[in-house]
Amino acid sequence: MRPDVFSPGAVAAKGAISIRNVTKIYDPDGAQVMAVDNCSMDIAPGEVCMIVGPSGCGKTTLLNAIAGFHSITEGEIILDGVQLCGPRQPLATQSADRIVVFQNGALFPWKTLAENVAYGPMVQRRWPKAECMERARTALKEAGLGAVVDKYPGEVSSGMARRAEIVRALINDPKVLLLDEPYRAMDALTKQIMHEALLEMYDRTKVTIYFITHDLEEAIFLGDKVYVMTTRPCRVKKVIDVNLPRPRDYTTLTTEAFRLLVKEADEAVHEEALKAFKAGEREMA
Amino acid sequence: MSAIAHDVHAGGHSPAPRRQPTGFGMLLYRMKKGLGSSTPYLMMLGVAFWIFAYWLLCEGLSLPRFEKIPGPVTLLSDWLSATPQQGTSIYTPDYYQHIWVSCRRIVIAFLLATALGVPLGLLMGWSRKVKDFTFPLFETLRPIPIMAWVPLAILMFAGYETPVIFLATLASFFATTLNTMLGVQSIDESYFRAAGCLGSRKRDVFWNVVVPGAMPYIFTGLQISIGVAWFSLVAAEMVSGDYGLGYLILSSYVNSVTVPMVIGMLTLGFVGWFSSAIVRFVGNRLMQWHVKALAMQGR
Numbered sequence: 151m152r153p154d155v156f157s158p159g160a161v162a163a164k165g166a167i168s169i170r171n172v173t174k175i176y177d178p179d180g181a182q183v184m185a186v187d188n189c190s191m192d193i194a195p196g197e198v199c200m201i202v203g204p205s206g207c208g209k210t211t212l213l214n215a216i217a218g219f220h221s222i223t224e225g226e227i228i229l230d231g232v233q234l235c236g237p238r239q240p241l242a243t244q245s246a247d248r249i250v251v252f253q254n255g256a257l258f259p260w261k262t263l264a265e266n267v268a269y270g271p272m273v274q275r276r277w278p279k280a281e282c283m284e285r286a287r288t289a290l291k292e293a294g295l296g297a298v299v300d301k302y303p304g305e306v307s308s309g310m311a312r313r314a315e316i317v318r319a320l321i322n323d324p325k326v327l328l329l330d331e332p333y334r335a336m337d338a339l340t341k342q343i344m345h346e347a348l349l350e351m352y353d354r355t356k357v358t359i360y361f362i363t364h365d366l367e368e369a370i371f372l373g374d375k376v377y378v379m380t381t382r383p384c385r386v387k388k389v390i391d392v393n394l395p396r397p398r399d400y401t402t403l404t405t406e407a408f409r410l411l412v413k414e415a416d417e418a419v420h421e422e423a424l425k426a427f428k429a430g431e432r433e434m435a
Numbered sequence: 436m437s438a439i440a441h442d443v444h445a446g447g448h449s450p451a452p453r454r455q456p457t458g459f460g461m462l463l464y465r466m467k468k469g470l471g472s473s474t475p476y477l478m479m480l481g482v483a484f485w486i487f488a489y490w491l492l493c494e495g496l497s498l499p500r501f502e503k504i505p506g507p508v509t510l511l512s513d514w515l516s517a518t519p520q521q522g523t524s525i526y527t528p529d530y531y532q533h534i535w536v537s538c539r540r541i542v543i544a545f546l547l548a549t550a551l552g553v554p555l556g557l558l559m560g561w562s563r564k565v566k567d568f569t570f571p572l573f574e575t576l577r578p579i580p581i582m583a584w585v586p587l588a589i590l591m592f593a594g595y596e597t598p599v600i601f602l603a604t605l606a607s608f609f610a611t612t613l614n615t616m617l618g619v620q621s622i623d624e625s626y627f628r629a630a631g632c633l634g635s636r637k638r639d640v641f642w643n644v645v646v647p648g649a650m651p652y653i654f655t656g657l658q659i660s661i662g663v664a665w666f667s668l669v670a671a672e673m674v675s676g677d678y679g680l681g682y683l684i685l686s687s688y689v690n691s692v693t694v695p696m697v698i699g700m701l702t703l704g705f706v707g708w709f710s711s712a713i714v715r716f717v718g719n720r721l722m723q724w725h726v727k728a729l730a731m732q733g734r
């Protein structure tokens with residue numbers, strides 16, 4: 151893909167992801183499973199892009215392709231005009247410009263929170279070791295985790311661990327943050343605190359966010375755009391523009407505009423969920 | 436005590452939360468907590484029960500087939516005597532010579548097995564190629580009982596010392612390698628992925644994910660391995676040797692002195708226990724993260 155195909159604005163900014171006609175076929179034990187079919191989407195730099203869709207539709211598959219955890223079968227993915235993966239190189243190279251925050255959390259349990267956060271800059275040799283640690287501590291303090299910088303992940307709550315994991319990602323100054331249902335297992339109250347913390351960190355960094363979720367309110371509350379995906383094989387069914395003003399806080403949740411958007415998303419998702427359910431019935435029959 | 440109570444009331448608000456005590460304070464705190472639970476009493480009761488049963492069988496009732504075995508009274512009076520009737524007690528230098536020789540062999544064998552087994556296990560767990568290359572041979576040799584190696588060891592190595600150390604090392608090596616390999620394989624894929632995202636080179640992944648991630652399994656393996664090292668050492672000492680606890684046990688039996696035989700057995704038990712305790716201690720020291728995470732789960 152040549153950069154001049156892009157609109158000029160998109161090339162200049164950081165973190166524009168373009169997914170072009172991507173198809174992914176899994177081949178477990180010889181039986182082919184088409185997880186993603188000819189899917190295209192364009193994510194603008196600094197956009198918070200929320201992905202919703204029925205389970206098993208291929209959302210994680212797309213994320214893994216962007217991160218370089220597995221290959222794609224057809225199509226290409228482009229980040230800021232540079233091809234990450236395509237016909238000639240089906241597997242993207244893993245790099246700190248795209249950092250994943252995992253569903254079950256992947257802070258290294260054998261490193262303290264500060265050591266975890268300092269890890270990326272240290273292995274990339276961004277700064278001298280002592281400075282990496284110093285900056286890690288500062289970053290954790292700014293995220294409200296100053297009291298637990300020297301604790302191990304096993305010693306802090308899951309909310310704290312997840313926040314620290316986002317700090318660990320953002321300290322590398324990535325172009326894209328990829329989150330795969332990061333708050334799925336959390337109770338509503340913790341979730342709300344996590345959302346506000348994420349929005350606060352987003353407002354400071356303006357990094358492009360690819361965020362998979364099941365929670366429609368979460369999608370509308372956090373997102374600039376909500377992509378509703380079809381049931382497997384995965385394609386974009388509908389894009390909802392969330393034109394709620396930023397900064398948002400919990401009062402946004404009670405506005406009429408918010409409720410209407412959630413309703414719109416709900417209708418689209420419900421339709422797909424029904425289809426997925428019927429498809430499941432057919433498969434079982 | 437009263438001063439503290441007074442302070443609390445005078446202040447009119449709740450006392451400051453107690454900080455975690457350190458050093459001697461911690462020891463006292465643990466002892467107080469320990470004595471408050473049933474654990475120490477159950478332990479003492481259990482030990483007393485078994486000693487009593489042992490006494491009853493051998494000395495109290497002296498049942499048939501048991502009358503030749505020294506009971507606890509005979510045993511202790513000889514073990515602690517300056518002039519033991521059967522030649523071995525805490526006052527005879529020979530006794531310490533046996534312990535020392537066995538311990539030295541164990542230390543050498545254990546260190547050798549660890550130095551070879553941990554790196555090999557790490558590579559086998561991490562690299563598919565290394566595993567494919569080594570695993571068939573490893574799995575063929577591993578089930579061969581250590582006693583079956585004895586003739587080969589005597590043929591291969593001269594003298595008393597080397598064959599015995601070789602046998603103990605071999606047994607220990609298999610346990611360490613296998614556990615280390617399983618340890619690497621047990622590491623959650625997401626840690627490797629996270630490390631990849633954060634810009635790690637292969638070397639960084641090895642030192643920051645593979646090694647620490649396998650550590651809990653490695654130390655479980657080392658505890659097993661020091662156990663099997665003792666096991667095979669004693670077996671080897673019984674076959675070939677001039678000193679060592681295994682030698683003491685067998686030669687006492689051959690010379691029909693049963694008290695040193697039982698002294699040798701119990702000494703083995705204590706020394707073996709002590710050696711695994713050291714391994715456990717070192718493991719906990721190196722893996723504070725693991726200890727703390729378990730503590731948070733209430734274990």
Ligand SMILES: Nc1ncnc2c1ncn2[C@@H]1O[C@H](COP(=O)(O)OP(=O)(O)O)[C@@H](O)[C@H]1O
Nearest residue numbers: 176177178183185205206207208209210211212
């Ligand atoms: N490694 C794999 N091998 C075979 N099939 C897979 C694999 N990973 C995912 N799939 C299948 O691909 C589909 C999409 O999976 P996934 O991307 O994880 O869905 P989502 O994240 O949207 O819930 C599912 O039907 C799943 O069964």
Ligand SMILES: [Mg+2]
Nearest residue numbers: 206209210330
């Ligand atoms: Mg998923």
